[in-house]
Amino acid sequence: MFVVPEKFVRNAPHIAKHGPPVETGAWLLNYLARRLGRADLAGLDILDFGCGTRFTDTILNGNLPLNSYTGLDAWLEMINFLNAEAVPLDPRLSYYKLNMRNNYYDKAGTPPRKVTELPFPQDRTFDLACLFSVITHQNPTEATSIFRLIRKYIRPGGHMFFSADILDDVPLYREADENVPGCYSQYSYGALVQLLAMTGWQVVSFEKRENDSALILESLLCAPAPIGDTSASLGPPGCISALADVMAAITRLGQRV
Numbered sequence: 400m401f402v403v404p405e406k407f408v409r410n411a412p413h414i415a416k417h418g419p420p421v422e423t424g425a426w427l428l429n430y431l432a433r434r435l436g437r438a439d440l441a442g443l444d445i446l447d448f449g450c451g452t453r454f455t456d457t458i459l460n461g462n463l464p465l466n467s468y469t470g471l472d473a474w475l476e477m478i479n480f481l482n483a484e485a486v487p488l489d490p491r492l493s494y495y496k497l498n499m500r501n502n503y504y505d506k507a508g509t510p511p512r513k514v515t516e517l518p519f520p521q522d523r524t525f526d527l528a529c530l531f532s533v534i535t536h537q538n539p540t541e542a543t544s545i546f547r548l549i550r551k552y553i554r555p556g557g558h559m560f561f562s563a564d565i566l567d568d569v570p571l572y573r574e575a576d577e578n579v580p581g582c583y584s585q586y587s588y589g590a591l592v593q594l595l596a597m598t599g600w601q602v603v604s605f606e607k608r609e610n611d612s613a614l615i616l617e618s619l620l621c622a623p624a625p626i627g628d629t630s631a632s633l634g635p636p637g638c639i640s641a642l643a644d645v646m647a648a649i650t651r652l653g654q655r656v
């Protein structure tokens with residue numbers, strides 16, 4: 400059995416109420432498979448951005464089918480643990496420390512817009528990138544850089560899936576706690592769709608959280624699109640904020656990043 404030390408479990412306290420990481424991870428990966436219209440993730444090469452340890456726990460202890468799982472995270476000590484303890488157990492796994500500044504998790508990292516490559520050989524590509532509880536900790540500059548970067552590594556026909564805190568009363572983007580930027584980053588649906596369009600993605604499907612204690616917040620399944628194409632999947636009329644507003648917000652934030 401693969402055991403994750405408590406210090407490497409970074410899920411929010413309300414998530415723990417749903418069960419141990421191995422179980423919440425299985426539920427989320429099954430949810431992801433369903434969103435892809437599949438029974439499971441068998442055969443897929445998966446990139447997990449902001450991987451934490453939960454899905455490794457599920458893959459190893461829950462015998463999850465997939466072709467390969469590559470985890471990226473800002474936390475070097477945790478990445479070192481996964482490389483030392485998980486990789487020898489399963490050749491499908493690999494982990495890399497990503498050096499990209501994040502307001503909450505990695506203030507010393509490289510400014511997001513300067514990160515143009517992921518830290519593994521350029522010729523690696525994936526069927527699917529997932530970001531669970533990661534965009535919930537990114538300002539628009541950070542989120543845009545992440546979306547743009549991931550786009551380079553997704554195969555034609557592939558997907559990106561992420562959860563986000565999307566609320567009707569958020570005009571574009573806000574930090575729920577201004578004193579702790581990145582702790583709870585919230586978006587409007589329209590702003591996120593624009594950020595996606597600017598970075599070469601279109602929304603395939605969108606689901607809202609089931610209720611306030613749900614295991615996953617809002618989530619978007621996306622597919623590669625021509626970069627800057629804002630004509631696709633813009634959602635219901637009236638929900639899209641002007642691109643100029645999103646850009647202005649990004650520029651303002653960019654000056655602080």
Ligand SMILES: C[S@@+](CC[C@H](N)C(=O)[O-])C[C@H]1O[C@@H](n2cnc3c(N)ncnc32)[C@H](O)[C@@H]1O
Pocket residue numbers: 409410411448449450451452453454471472473474497499500501504505530531532533536
């Ligand atoms: C709330 S945890 C979620 C972990 C995992 N995705 C899960 O659902 O169990 C957010 C993770 O994203 C990572 N993260 C956030 N921003 C990042 C960045 N810019 N680069 C790499 N990792 C980042 C954090 O280090 C943290 O492990």
